[in-house]
Amino acid sequence: MSNWKYPGLLLLGVGVSNIGAWVYFIALNLIVLERTGSAFAVSVLYILLPISALLTSLWSGSVIDRINQRRLLVLLDVSRAALVFSLTLIDSLFVLYMLVFILNIGNTLFETSSLIYMTKLVPENNRQRFNALKNFIQSAGFILGPSIAGFLFLIGSPKTAIVLNAGALLFSAILLSCLPNVHITSKEKTPFSLRLILSDWKETLVFARTRRYIAVVYAFYALMIVLMSGLDSLEASFATFVLELDESTYGFLVSIAGVGIICGSAVNAIFTHRLTLRFLIQFGALMTPVGYLIFASATSFLTSAIGFFLLTFALAFANTGFMTFAQTHIPVELMGRFLSSIHVVQSTGVILLTALIGFYAETSIRLTYTVASVGFLLIGGLIVFIVQDRTKRHYFTTETDETITLSS
Numbered sequence: 001m002s003n004w005k006y007p008g009l010l011l012l013g014v015g016v017s018n019i020g021a022w023v024y025f026i027a028l029n030l031i032v033l034e035r036t037g038s039a040f041a042v043s044v045l046y047i048l049l050p051i052s053a054l055l056t057s058l059w060s061g062s063v064i065d066r067i068n069q070r071r072l073l074v075l076l077d078v079s080r081a082a083l084v085f086s087l088t089l090i091d092s093l094f095v096l097y098m099l100v101f102i103l104n105i106g107n108t109l110f111e112t113s114s115l116i117y118m119t120k121l122v123p124e125n126n127r128q129r130f131n132a133l134k135n136f137i138q139s140a141g142f143i144l145g146p147s148i149a150g151f152l153f154l155i156g157s158p159k160t161a162i163v164l165n166a167g168a169l170l171f172s173a174i175l176l177s178c179l180p181n182v183h184i185t186s187k188e189k190t191p192f193s194l195r196l197i198l199s200d201w202k203e204t205l206v207f208a209r210t211r212r213y214i215a216v217v218y219a220f221y222a223l224m225i226v227l228m229s230g231l232d233s234l235e236a237s238f239a240t241f242v243l244e245l246d247e248s249t250y251g252f253l254v255s256i257a258g259v260g261i262i263c264g265s266a267v268n269a270i271f272t273h274r275l276t277l278r279f280l281i282q283f284g285a286l287m288t289p290v291g292y293l294i295f296a297s298a299t300s301f302l303t304s305a306i307g308f309f310l311l312t313f314a315l316a317f318a319n320t321g322f323m324t325f326a327q328t329h330i331p332v333e334l335m336g337r338f339l340s341s342i343h344v345v346q347s348t349g350v351i352l353l354t355a356l357i358g359f360y361a362e363t364s365i366r367l368t369y370t371v372a373s374v375g376f377l378l379i380g381g382l383i384v385f386i387v388q389d390r391t392k393r394h395y396f397t398t399e400t401d402e403t404i405t406l407s408s
Contacts, residue, residue, distance in 0.1 A: 006180060010117075010118065010121060011130070011133055019140050019144050020169060020172075021107075021141070021165070023164065023168075024165035027158035028045065028100070031158045032045060035093065037404065044097060046100050048104055052101050053343060054348060058197070059197050061132060061200060061341065062192065063171075064112055065200075065337055067189075068118040069182075070182070070183065074177050075116055077169045077176060078108075078173050079136075081135075082175070084169065085166040088162050091353055113325075119327045119335065120332055121179065121180070127328070130267055130318075131320045133269065135319050136262060136268075139261035150339075184216070187304040203337065207331075214330065217322075217395075219345075220285070220286045221318070221322040222345065224285065224380075225346055227372065230293055230357045230372060231351035232324060235295075238366070243300075243301070246280075252295040257311070258312070260309035260311070261316045267315040268320045274293050277324055277328075278388075278393075280320055280321025280324075281317075281318065282315060282387055283318075284315060284318025285311070285315075285318055285383035286314075286377075286385060287311075287380075288315050289373060289379070290314070290370075290380075291311025291313075291393075292376055293307070293376075294311075316339050325395070329395065
């Protein structure tokens with residue numbers, strides 16, 4: 001159990017921060033809607049996320065790889081707490097958007113730097129279970145966050161929820177400050193500059209060319225996220241306009257999705273030593289689009305619920321598998337730059353595909369959703385084929401694993 005003391009603290013910090021993030025985002029949506037009465041004003045909040053992620057990923061890897069990640073995580077939590085609290089004092093919508101944009105930059109930096117810190121902190125033989133537990137905690141936040149937000153709105157206001165989120169971030173910072181320092185200080189001091197960023201991009205491309213299989217597998221994970229983001233942008237419209245579900249029924253459907261990813265994460269955490277990376281990636285890549293396709297063909301609440309549960313259940317396998325694969329095969333000293341370069345392409349893809357799907361959905365929501373789901377399924381099948389390559393078996397198994405594959 002002593003081996004899990006620090007990883008346990010890290011998981012607690014991640015959980016508190018994640019629940020707070022859900023409370024904050026729901027409250028922020030309501031604040032903007034109350035001030036403007038405009039659905040478009042609320043949609044701007046969603047547009048800011050991929051744009052800020054794209055601009056941040058261009059340079060963030062060069063910074064994250066070279067500084068103390070634990071100190072950065074603590075600083076980001078404290079800074080985000082201050083920014084979140086300041087949202088309650090701002091009347092100008094433009095200033096509010098600017099603060100949200102800066103917050104999104106902090107979130108992007110936190111996501112990448114926390115992954116690197118986790119990789120350094122958690123021993124390799126515990127990473128798969130740690131990632132499964134992390135998914136479990138984050139998915140629990142998916143359900144608990146909105147529930148807590150709703151309770152806070154009953155006893156207070158969206159501003160109250162915002163303030164409590166700032167407190168959650170400060171508590172997360174305290175937890176993170178109790179963790180050990182795992183950063184190795186480099187004797188070589190390189191000033192941050194445009195030349196350094198370009199040099200790092202070249203180094204990342206060299207790694208991608210020399211370790212092509214690793215780069216291809218993780219790039220497919222990024223492609224999965226792009227496709228899911230595009231499909232998720234139509235989710236509410238499909239449920240309300242095509243399936244004709246009311247708001248409460250749709251909310252229950254979303255809760256079922258949360259239960260799905262919790263169950264998937266729990267299975268991953270319990271049966272870690274019986275599930276190889278190959279099985280996790282193959283099952284997640286294939287069954288996630290199957291879930292979307294079931295939802296796309298649904299004509300009743302029951303069928304749509306089955307699709308929602310399956311896609312999030314399988315997604316828990318994909319998240320754990322791909323994340324552990326990246327931590328195992330990408331050098332930790334290069335991880336920030338590699339992931340950031342992938343995120344640049346990923347964010348660009350999210351923006352373009354969401355716009356494209358939204359355009360075609362004006363003609364037929366069900367047809368657009370179905371075609372995109374079929375395309376996703378074909379990509380999933382291709383991932384299964386690539387991962388099944390027997391000559392690459394060593395990338396997905398260890399001496400202690402009991403192999404389970406889709407072909408067995």
